[in-house]
Amino acid sequence: METKNYHMTPEQFRIEGKKVIDWIADYYENIEKYPVLSQVKPGEIQASLPLSAPQTGEPFARMMQDIDSKILPGITHWQSPNFYAYFPSNTSFPSILGDLISSGLGVQGMIWATSPVATELETRVLDWLADMMGMPEKFKSTSTGGGVIQDTASTSALTAVIAARERATGFRSNEKGIEKKLTAYISTQTHSSIEKAIKIAGIGRDNLRLIDVDEKFSMRPEQLKKQIQEDKAAGFTPFFICAAIGTTSSNAIDPIAKIGEIAQNENCWLHIDAAMSGTAMLCPEYRHYIKGVELADSYCFNPHKWMFTNFDCDVFWVADREELINSFSILPEYLRNQATESGQVFDYRDWHVQLGRRFRSLKLWFVIRHYGVEGLQFHIRKHIALAQKFTAWVNHSDDFEIFAEPPFNLVCFRHKTGDDFNMQLMNMVNETGKAYFTHTKLNGQVVLRMSIGQTHTEEKHVKATWDLIKKMAKKL
């Protein structure tokens, strides 16, 4: 006798699931037909949705109809080959399938015992990646360090700040609160997530020093050194430095080796934020940018940005896992188990803020195995080559100029006319729906950003966008 229930059966799931797979394939085949930037107005989507939940269940087909009629109009198509805004948040079919299996298995990887493979695959894949990027041995689990998947670089930054805070206070802040006057250091170009982490950690933004940058928007190490000396003289305890490989505004690269030396001498935790650009280290020809990385305490980059892995997947490596674990460890009775007490396993809940965790290494494993090292290198080099082509076009135009030579895949450029003109130009292009890019300010000037890194972006897309930008500029 069947027991009454409201569940979708495995048979229904086979039917509906295959339709969803086809829907996604169709979506990618037709993605260029949608306006890249959603054209809806605030409140428009909400107005199309019922005010309350249905009392009785609805057929799955109705949800799929709503995906087309109500959801798609409100989507800004990050996976469009004509998406050049913010940063790439690219994905790939193998990643989507790896994540689907993770959803299907529905396991919790909070500690080793709750699903051993969720921990052990993650550890191994992050060791693979460390080797793939030329990271020093100390960041591998086989040495003193290891990697853990975090949701975002913001969370990695917070994790690094907390571990740094604890090390600098002899692991007393966790117990006593913050008794020392701690100071942290970033450049004026560093991502806002570090400021957010400093605030959350109770350090206070007033104790975050923004170090001046050079003409390439890289941190000036001599200014860093000077500021640290001044702070020490004023009774502060410098504890944390964040250096960027590829700032958000302009993809600037801080001088890691020089900053690392200062960090070592001053006993500061050095965190390297390579969220967007770290993927370039898959290619040996770019590794000179991370020279000195062996002086870092932690390092993060986001496969969910530029490595064909869907959000969320931020890789956080630490040089000394004991310092990290001592900063985050908890062991209530209801989580005690033999494996933990044997000391032979990693319990990743002690490597970050959250307790619960998804089996995220599956999608990363699928991506690395599907593309292989050479496939990943091929696509990264291709994106960088496209950025160089775009740069050449801008350099050869009379009306536009390059603002900073791009080391990787982000081109900062502007029309020579001025700030308002650039903002209007950007909005005009975006409103066509044919491409989407965003702006920033550098040296107080509006600068346009072409971030080239979506999975299916080819030269024809970049060329068409450049033509569109020129056309709109003429019109304006």
Added chain:
Amino acid sequence: METKNYHMTPEQFRIEGKKVIDWIADYYENIEKYPVLSQVKPGEIQASLPLSAPQTGEPFARMMQDIDSKILPGITHWQSPNFYAYFPSNTSFPSILGDLISSGLGVQGMIWATSPVATELETRVLDWLADMMGMPEKFKSTSTGGGVIQDTASTSALTAVIAARERATGFRSNEKGIEKKLTAYISTQTHSSIEKAIKIAGIGRDNLRLIDVDEKFSMRPEQLKKQIQEDKAAGFTPFFICAAIGTTSSNAIDPIAKIGEIAQNENCWLHIDAAMSGTAMLCPEYRHYIKGVELADSYCFNPHKWMFTNFDCDVFWVADREELINSFSILPEYLRNQATESGQVFDYRDWHVQLGRRFRSLKLWFVIRHYGVEGLQFHIRKHIALAQKFTAWVNHSDDFEIFAEPPFNLVCFRHKTGDDFNMQLMNMVNETGKAYFTHTKLNGQVVLRMSIGQTHTEEKHVKATWDLIKKMAKKL
């Protein structure tokens, strides 16, 4: 001319994706054949994995073979109907498909402008849920509050602690660091995530007061009041209280109305953690447990625990969204946009720690629409009825006793013989692979926990597990 690339094509995705759908359906049809608790030893999975990444790409079929041969043995099957450990982390086919579409769309919902529907659907669905659970109007976006999806209850706790810290310091801590001697309050039974949040926020564990509980393991409000008075007399500023609806160890329920009154009088932020048990509020007959919730400042529960929605999906409601936003807001130039500056939209990056965010409301929307309110109520009532049956069986046995009468779906019981016997019994049952449950300690005694809430758990499963427990106890 085809441009060279290493991507999986949409056509391949159709083929492989449908195989993955079938694989998941097969998995659920066969899930009872696997040992619930993975039987691997530490390091066993890693030993089966290559030491380095493949140089060239591999066929997808090989990954799927490895899922069977290498991944499944290391899985503890949280979706098995015989999983009674920790907490349910149940999922459902509609949720898996909603999440699959989210992976396929691959959008970033960090601000309204980056994909308006990711924000507006989330806001609406959490308003639906507020109504579905009888939450006061103030927690809805149409009033002063609103909901946001966080990854876990740990992150919600941290978010609440930070907002509370800022309110208590006139929003100065974010700028100056923590200048006041702040104190926070939980019961001795409150989940470890609050302690973790207090440490991260720079408050210090020594300033977290553990309030004594009554014979039902609920916080004693008179003790809370007394402790707050003592702290104030000693120069501390009480700022935060967390009350639990369903503690992790024993599902105890703190007296919300009395605690809320104290929180109001003492100007403390009241956060309610209903992570596991909050789902019961779908059924009006349990809402007396949250009487007084209108006195709370924030409230969280996890659809990814007991509401058929796959991880991660924690719902965090706040009564005054301005306090939350003022605590977390950042606005660097590269995120400026017209919609944000119009003040007409929510930018959810200002509602939590992370910046980047996945389109998680899709899966929740699918779950609510597939089951309808009545379907969700049916299954929650069924789980609670199963817990009551199990309780009756234990009460009728000579050798076992109930430790605390279960209000919901968690049964705490023990064999009368003693702690060692109970631990051995638990390990014996778990090693059979036929069921998996865990323990805690209450009043210093080992207590066994039967957490009944997996999607496909029926009476026959609970009965078979009870029979197995009795059989093993006889054997021991």
